[in-house]
Amino acid sequence: VDIALIDCTSFYVSCERVFDPSLRGKAVVVLSSNDGCVVARSAEAKAVPVAMGVPLFEIRDLVDSGRVLALSSNYTLYGDLSARVMTLLAGYGSAQEIYSIDECFLNVSDSSDPVATMAEARARVLHDLGIPTKAGIGPTKTLAKLASEIAKDQANGVFKMPPPGPALAEVLARLPVAEVWGFGPAYQTVFAGWGVATALDAARLPLSQMRQRFGVVGERIVRELRGERCLALDLHPAPKQTLTVSRSFGEQVETLADLRAAVAVFAERAAMKLRRIRRTASAMTVWVSANRFDPSAPDCSGSVTRAFPVPTALTPEILHQADAAVRQLWRPGGRWKKAGVLMLGLTDAATQQTTFPDPIDRPRTARLMAAIDAANERHGRTMIRSAAAGLSSRWKPLANRCSARFTTQWDEVLGVR
DNA sequence: TCTGGGGTCCTAGGACCC
DNA sequence: TCTGGGGTCCTAGGACCC
Numbered sequence: 001v002d003i004a005l006i007d008c009t010s011f012y013v014s015c016e017r018v019f020d021p022s023l024r025g026k027a028v029v030v031l032s033s034n035d036g037c038v039v040a041r042s043a044e045a046k047a048v049p050v051a052m053g054v055p056l057f058e059i060r061d062l063v064d065s066g067r068v069l070a071l072s073s074n075y076t077l078y079g080d081l082s083a084r085v086m087t088l089l090a091g092y093g094s095a096q097e098i099y100s101i102d103e104c105f106l107n108v109s110d111s112s113d114p115v116a117t118m119a120e121a122r123a124r125v126l127h128d129l130g131i132p133t134k135a136g137i138g139p140t141k142t143l144a145k146l147a148s149e150i151a152k153d154q155a156n157g158v159f160k161m162p163p164p165g166p167a168l169a170e171v172l173a174r175l176p177v178a179e180v181w182g183f184g185p186a187y188q189t190v191f192a193g194w195g196v197a198t199a200l201d202a203a204r205l206p207l208s209q210m211r212q213r214f215g216v217v218g219e220r221i222v223r224e225l226r227g228e229r230c231l232a233l234d235l236h237p238a239p240k241q242t243l244t245v246s247r248s249f250g251e252q253v254e255t256l257a258d259l260r261a262a263v264a265v266f267a268e269r270a271a272m273k274l275r276r277i278r279r280t281a282s283a284m285t286v287w288v289s290a291n292r293f294d295p296s297a298p299d300c301s302g303s304v305t306r307a308f309p310v311p312t313a314l315t316p317e318i319l320h321q322a323d324a325a326v327r328q329l330w331r332p333g334g335r336w337k338k339a340g341v342l343m344l345g346l347t348d349a350a351t352q353q354t355t356f357p358d359p360i361d362r363p364r365t366a367r368l369m370a371a372i373d374a375a376n377e378r379h380g381r382t383m384i385r386s387a388a389a390g391l392s393s394r395w396k397p398l399a400n401r402c403s404a405r406f407t408t409q410w411d412e413v414l415g416v417r
Numbered sequence: 418t419c420t421g422g423g424g425t426c427c428t429a430g431g432a433c434c435c
Numbered sequence: 436t437c438t439g440g441g442g443t444c445c446t447a448g449g450a451c452c453c
Contacts, residue, residue: 244423
């Protein structure tokens with residue numbers, strides 16, 4: 001199996017360059033929605049250097065002196081170009097998982113020369129759309145993602161991981177463990193204590209140690225680094241389960257009237273988004289928070305969840321509940337910097353069916369449990385906790401019985417589904 | 418002074434039921 | 436001193452991603 005990960009280079013900046021070629025070759029950054037901080041950087045900006053995520057005020061001098069060009073974001077444009085890129089790339093694999101606005105996984109197992117195929121795909125996207133990309137190829141998603149990190153240093157923009165063995169170990173030994181997909185800051189702290197510095201060090205950690213400290217998530221990443229597939233391509237992602245609209249305030253909000261007005265805007269936008277994706281919400285959470293960077297800020301953060309009598313996407317009903325929630329949250333002396341609404345329990349608007357319609361079928365559950373136990377027994381595996389066996393969390397006790405290595409091979413292991 | 422927004426998955430624990 | 440066990444449903448919170 002060969003999985004490819006194609007990643008658009010500095011995607012937001014590249015989109016801006018499509019429409020304004022004069023930006024090419026310059027140090028350009030794109031800012032977050034209210035021009036708060038840097039969310040995309042051109043290679044030239046990275047070289048300055050401008051760090052990812054820095055607030056605009058920290059690079060004020062660079063921007064004012066003209067050494068770095070800062071642009072406000074235009075998400076409609078990025079979304080439109082993303083759809084075109086994804087459509088083009090889909091033709092270069094037998095299956096595609098769109099992972100984010102600027103990345104997708106492709107199954108390229110059918111290709112006799114995946115590197116050549118990806119080189120061709122990159123050239124096509126660059127020629128037709130003007131968007132530069134890089135591609136990594138590997139036997140697992142985690143290795144493909146890691147390969148794409150190396151790809152940016154390759155002349156053809158493509159890198160294929162060697163098959164598991166000494167050659168792969170050599171590659172992994174040169175990669176800092178922080179570059180591995182899924183090993184975030186909390187992992188890095190623990191790894192530092194364990195003396196784990198490279199991706200190879202991580203790949204050689206005992207599975208039991210990873211499982212004990214990081215659960216099934218950590219164990220899966222190590223297995224993937226060794227070339228064992230634990231994460232399948234997600235070809236039919238479930239419809240969204242939650243939908244959020246939130247913003248930081250330009251100025252601190254202190255009065256009930258201002259807080260009500262702000263949340264009303266978020267609630268209205270959430271209602272519009274729900275209708276656009278043709279879904280309804282069964283409940284909503286309104287949350288408000290103080291300035292997280294101000295230690296002296298009053299303790300006025302909180303959240304309130306309110307259920308709708310009937311799942312809805314209608315503005316009046318949503319505004320009504322949102323306003324009731326704000327009144328519960330407001331208190332004298334509060335100084336708020338951010339708020340949001342979170343729509344929960346999304347259902348299909350047409351049928352009012354929840355996303356996961358499986359009824360609880362006790363006999364079937366019992367059969368599946370017996371099958372999982374038998375499979376674990378057969379393979380001599382310790383049972384480990386796993387709630388991601390391609391099943392809803394509703395089936396957690398079931399998934400818990402399945403060992404990590406089989407979480408993507410459900411049908412095969414059980415022969416039932 | 419100024420510090421993003423939108424997601425997912427997993428775990429733990431309590432209420433409740435049989 | 437003893438005081439079930441397994442399962443569902445829900446919430447809160449922590450971790451990660453782009």
